[in-house]
Each structure stands twice: as structure tokens, then as C-alpha cells.
Amino acid sequence: MTELPMTVRADGLPSQVTIYEVGPRDGLQNEKALVPTGVKAEFVQRLLAAGLPIVEATSFVHPKWVPQLADAADLMELLGEAGRDCPVLVPNERGLDRALELGARHVAIFGSATETFAQKNLNRSLDEQFAMFEPTVRRARDAGLDVRAYVSMCFGDPWEGAVPVDQVVGVGKRLFDLGASQLSLGDTIGVGTAGHVTALVDGFRGAGMSVDQLAMHFHDTYGQALANAFAALRAGITTYDASAGGLGGCPYAKSATGNLATEDLVWMLRGLGIETGVDLDQVVSTSVWMAGHLGRPSPSAVVRALAQSPA
Template sequence: MSRYGVHFAAGLPQSVQIYEVGARDGLQNEQRPVPTAVKTEFITRLAGAGLTTVEATSFVHPKWVPQLADAGEVVDALRGLSGVRLPVLVPNEAGLRRALDHGVTDIAVFVSATEAFSRRNLNRTVAESLAMTEQVITGAREAGGDRISVRGYVSMCFGDPWEGETSIDAVVGVGSRLLEMGCYELSLGDTIGVGTPGHVRRLIAAFGEAGHPASRLAVHFHDTYGQALANTLAALQSGVRTVDASAGGLGGCPYAKSATGNLATEDLVWQLHGLGIDTGVDLDALVRTSLWMADHLGRPSPSRVVRALAAENG
């Protein structure tokens, strides 16, 4: 597992599911177009490194996220890739129709926990976003029934650059609605990276008090203030078993300038393997993949583990 020894800690799971977001959340901010062939090769390499869930793209309107204008081509090119789930983000009914036209059966939807971000990101109130999301989920169910799985994201769960600290009650209220609409899992996003471990534990406990166990939750941390790994450990100690991460630490949020990169998948895997937690990921293969992508993007990977292992291997 770990080349420097395994040291178990109490209260942690035997295995963790990594929900890889590098191909979508990681690339959506890139200013220079990333060729479709590079995106599909990136996803194929991620799958080859042992990641079993890789969020491939988003069927958002190209006007808003030009980098993902080739969503249909990416999905079509990956049709023969086996052994990996390839969910896509769907912002509205138009995006759902496009995704269904390309045979997608695994989608994700998102809502903000704060009014300010909801208006800037979707030009809607939180209530209007929830109503739109319910239409998407209903449309997915009508089109494919149980054949289509829906994951929910809640953004700005810990803080908002315009509103300050986010109310735990607001996060639980929005998240509960998504779970009640039929999302199989809810990812709690620290979009600007301001959360700390105590806050993470309180939020997860609040969902439990509302009748939603930690087994229904995932976490999605950004490392703006260096808290992503500490927050992940707190979440695992609270019963969460799915963690979102981005290969090479790519990504951010195009609608929140203070949102820097996601938790790097390599940094997460290094920590988990050192704790004796199984991920199914080949860390060396993953590092090679992130170095390959960094070369295509023309800049070094932000991941500390990628940089350390690259230097170690010359």
C-alpha cells in the first residue's frame, strides 16, 4: 500500500470510494481549449490507474463553459471503456436531453446552499434552482426509470465569498431536498476551501440528525487554505466513505474567484494508503497520468505528491 509503511488509526474505514472529478471540474476553468482526444485519453488513463468513477464532462451550454462544448463527443468516444462509471453533470432540462441523446445513464445535478452564489452561478434563487433540479430528476426518471442514477451536489456548504459562513441549517435543508428528490448520494462541496475539521463534523452530524446517514454523503474539498486533507480525515471519522478528488489537483470554480484547486487525488491516495485504507488506485500510474496532463496544459501539477514523486524518480 504505502512505500513508507502503513499505520492504522481508529475509527476509519477499510476502503474509500474516490469520485474522480479532474476531467470535468478540473478542466472546466482552462482558458485554452483542451482537445477532445486529450480529454478522452486522460479519462482512459485515469480508469487504467484504477479509478472506477470518473466524472467525464458536463452538458452545460457552451456559452457558459466553452471548455466543455465537446461533451457529446467525449461521451461518444468513451462508449467502449469498460470497468468505470462515467457520470456527467447536467445543469438543466436542455442539458439532460443532450445527455440522454448520447446514451448517458449516470448524471449529477447541483444546487447552491447560498442565495448569492445561486444568483451568480445560475441566475436563480435557491428555491428556483431546486425547482429546476426537480424537473431534471423527474425527466431522468421518466426517460429511464431506475436505469438512470442521479447524484446531487451542494456547493458553498461551508462559506460563501459574498455571504460569509454558510448556515448549517441551510445546507441541510437544500441537501435534504435533493436526497428526497431521489439522489442516491449527496456531495457536500467546500467550493472556496474555507471549511475546517470541526465544521465538517458538525455538518455531517446535522445531516444525521435530519435522518440522512453519513453513508448517503460524499465530500468535495478545495485546498484554498490547506485544509482539504484534514477535512477529509474528519469526514471519514464521521462515517463518510466517498471522497471527490481531482487528479493533479486541477480545477476550481469559474464563478467564485477565491476557489482554487480541488483536493489532489494523489495527495488523497497517499494519505489513505498510509492509513491502510484501500482505494484500488495505482498511485504510480496516477502520477504518470497527471504528469502527462500537466505537460499538455503547459504547467506543473499543483499536487504535492505528484511533484515529490516526480522529483524522486528524476
């Protein structure tokens, strides 16, 4: 039987949170060795079977920029009807066209809180990105799709350093106001700390956004992801992006190492008595299975602790 943490509730925390699984997209996008489409499809299917309510499947970015996800259309066709409820990243109208052709019901855009990263990741200035995203979001909403907005470099930028909270709030709210249903705040290079998380949430609240419109996307570069997630829980955030096995990073920021591991987050939440609906055993088994395909062990501490043999 799987070892489990003792449950000790803490006052003032949510009773339930949603884990937004990004492993198949954000987790795999930076892998150099191409993962077969069939393996990716099974990865998504196994994560859904483990009770993860949202599994982001892929991205319709140009294959030149992210070769690992060049099979996005083939993957969505393999996933069939279930895949249509899996969010996909669309960088622009061309990406949206492809998502619409395949019947996607949920799409995401990916903006930047800083000028330098906007130029490197989007080939647009900080202000120009909104003009690029506006027709994409409008057309998606007109077609009845749900739209999520990511904003990266919210806690620090490898080229610009610290990013002022007011700047992040201004950019994030502009992205959200294009027509998104949720804004995910990304600590792309993992430099955030707990007090910074609280200040950022307070900043968005001060700008008129509610905590249920916000999600957190932490990276564990400096080992702060779980501490930051706990600070966000205290601030009332109830949606967290995480990647099975701690896979992932950003191909445009070399200092962006792995995402917060889904298993590590579930372990902490279970200890706090917070419901997720996620079967920890199944996610661990899936991460061990995927680690076998990638040829290296999972960086997740919980996977290492619980997994004794490949699934």
C-alpha cells in the same frame, strides 16, 4: 520503485473508501486554453485504467458558460461504451436530453446552499433551483439513470460569508430528496476546517441522512483539504471527490482554487491502511502527462514529490 508511506491503522476509520474522480470535468472546466477533445478522452481512459472506480467525464452545460466543455458530445462519442458509465453533469432538462441521446447512465445536478451563488451560477433563487431540478431528476430516474446531487458553498460563500449548518442541511436534503442516490457536499472556496466538517456531517445525520448517502468535495485553498478529509473519515464518510493533480476550481467563484488532489488523498489513505483500489503510480504519471499539456506543473504535493520526469 515508488516511495510509499508506512501503514499505521487508526481506530474507528473505514477500511475502504471510494474516490470519485472529477478531474476531467471539475478539473478542466476553468482552464482558459482549450484542451483538445482527444487529450480529454485519453485523460479519462488513463484515470479509469489507474483503477479509479468513478470518473466524471464532462458537463452538458451551455458552451457560453463553460467553453472548455463545449465538446461534451464529441468526448462522449470518443469514449464509446466506457463513457456511458462515466457520470456527466446536467444543469437542466436540456442538458439531460443531450446526455440521454448519448446513452449516459449516470448524471449529476449541481445546486447551491446560498442565495447569491444560486443567482450567479444558476440564474435562479435558492428556492427556484428546486423547481428547475425536479423535472430533470424525475425524468432521469424514469429513464433508469442514477442521479447524484452536488451542493456548493457548504462551508462558506465569498459573497455571503459563513453559511449556517442548518441552511446547508436544509438545502442539501431537499436536493437529495428529489431522487438522488448521493449528495456531495462542496467546500467550493476551501474555507472549511475539521470541526466544521464534523458539525456538518452531524447535521445531516440529525436530519435523517446516513453517512453512506453523503460524499465530500474539498478544495485546498487554505491547505485544509486533507485535514478535512481525515475529519470526514472519522465521521464515517466513505466517498471523496478528488481531482488528479489537484486541477480545478469553479468558474463562478474566483476564490475557488484547486480541488483536493487525488494523489494526495491516496497517499494519506494508504498510510492509514484504507483501500482505494487506485494505482498511485499510474495516477501520478497521468497528472504529469496532463500537466505537460497544460504547460504548468501539477499543484499536487505528492505528484511533485514522486514525479521525476514526464510520463
